[in-house]
Amino acid sequence: MMRMKLGIALVALAALSAPAMAQDLTKDMKKGTPDLKSAGPLAFAPEGVLLVGDPIGGAIFALATEDTKGSPDSVKLDVPAIDEKVAAALGTSPNDILINDLSVNPASGTAYLSMSRGKGPSATPVIVTVDGTGKIAELSLKSIAFSKATLPNPANPGEGKNNQRAEAITDLAYAEGRVIVAGLSNEEFSSNLRSIPFPFKAADPGSAVEIFHGAHGRFETKSPVRTFAIYGVGKQPNVLAAYTCTPLVRFPLSDLKPGTKVRGTTVAELGNRNRPLDIIIYQSGGKDYALMANSSRGVMKIQLENMEKIPGITEKINDKAGAAYETIASLKGVDQLDRLNKDNAVILVRDGGPLNLKTIPLP
């Protein structure tokens, strides 16, 4: 539901410079047991570092999975009834678990699922891996190298039971030495996109940038981000974001500076009765595309070529104005989406029955 993954472009970039920065991201991590209160959105940074959003604990964890080798190009992930199998491994029933996010480690092609065993606030967070053979295992959080960034909570500490403010983490990604976190408060209508330097430093919790939306060049509102992806090869990286109020917008990653007010350029109006769930970026025929899973409009393939040249939508428009996209209607019921390798994506899809983990060719 939540999430996004970092664009393959940036993974590729990181891979190219890997020898110089090997161990750089994990060398300051300490071994121990991360005190995860919940396991929400996931994203991979280079070197097999798994970023885990913990909305209940109000923190982002970076875990050194040591899963850094493999042949992701030859991996195919297909596990029918994954919810039933994972629930059985956790010793419970499928209606007593939540699968919160899916992320594929680009280094190995192994899928990681953030889950909870139980559905209440004291449910146990679990991270489960699924490899190319279909083997389901738990990512052990005992004696793992990790680091943690605590998200500031403006609620008055010491207010006891009155301190009920919390922030849902709607998505996160790694890009260019920073972890970008989109959140939504359960009280004030906020629109913070937090940018935290990575590796995490205790002294620098990052900065929050407020994101705004301008409708028809007239009405301006705060606009929380529901899901986002980062794209851009050999040029300015951009954030492609779906707002909670529906429009798909773009803004340069470099705009995320403390004290700035970011106003996304609307590149597509995705229409009514539709809820974006997840976006990934990929390349086909030398061009960048975004693939977006939606609640009711199937999966959309959006052309990113020359998107920075598309004029922002500022006037009342028809249903399909803005960036060109096509809808792959056959892909219905997609809950989660991530890129597996250059030709394939992995989806969690429900087709009336149980939840299936499937590999699909990138369109």
Next chain:
Amino acid sequence: MNFPARAAAIAFIAVAAVPQGCASSSTELTLEDGRIVAPSADGVLKVTVARSDVPLFGEIRTENGRRVFEPRFPFKPGVEYHVVFESSGRRLEKRFILPAPAASPPTAVTAVFPGRDALPENLLKFYLHFSAPMSRREAYQRVRLLDGAGKPVELPFLEIGEELWDRSGTRLTLLFDPGRIKRGLKPREDSGPALEEGKSYTLVIDAEWPDAQGRPLREGHRKPFKVVAPDERQPDPKKWKILPPKVGSKEPLAIQFEESLDEAMLHRSIIVVDAAGAPVEGRIEIALQETLWSFIPAGPWKPGAHSLQVDTVLEDMAGNSIDRPFEVDVVRPVEKSIGAKVLRLPFTPK
């Protein structure tokens, strides 16, 4: 959490009356302190949920000449487990279910905010309070907004997978879809606002909504209300009436607002500071449909100039904060921005 060994052993034996496959004896496979213990060290021990071939996460080791399975997560009451031990041609098999713990009283809806029965067309959120923690990923199937004819309003709320719970899982924030509130956006242009001035609606909370233990609510809940004109004005502290308490008393300090404010934020966005600049200890009560804020001090009021420090993030029912309206009309920017994060409102106990 470990289940009491005694209770678990009783249940284990009770269900062992359903033997499967080859000969078995209830004394040979046992449940001890939440672990499965086989009679010997030589053999293969497999523990699964019944009717699944996926082994449970856990550790298998040998202790005192016996194979022991320690599950990664405690066995759950109500789930049927299947244990097989195969040792040199001998097969032992057991199924068991741990008994459910004693039931606590059913969970109930304890409050819905805003408390008013006349709400603005651009209402931004409801807060639903429950007496015990609730299950996640259920909310949007369990809450409906019905129009005056009893017909459900289509997709009125912002549905996000994470859902907006507090940490205790007892309060849900139900945001209206901002695309249906903000002017100039497709959802509103196509379907109109979720709420329309002059009409009546009912928020319905389904009794089948499972709490964190998977049990339905004690009963459903309905909140009927009518819709009045949209509220595009920011809360204005200049219009607030501060009712100072008496020096030496423990009387409440009260503020009367000119409109209903956000119930949740009222609990954290106003603090009382004494003449020395130190926060005054006490508790907050909200009344009269969120138009009255009272602070009951822990000790008697001291003399001297006190102040209320108000976080300008504080919103009204339509998401207009003291700092900023929900929607800024950039063509006619008549609204004001305070600029400050904290406002100081002085008062002196009488």
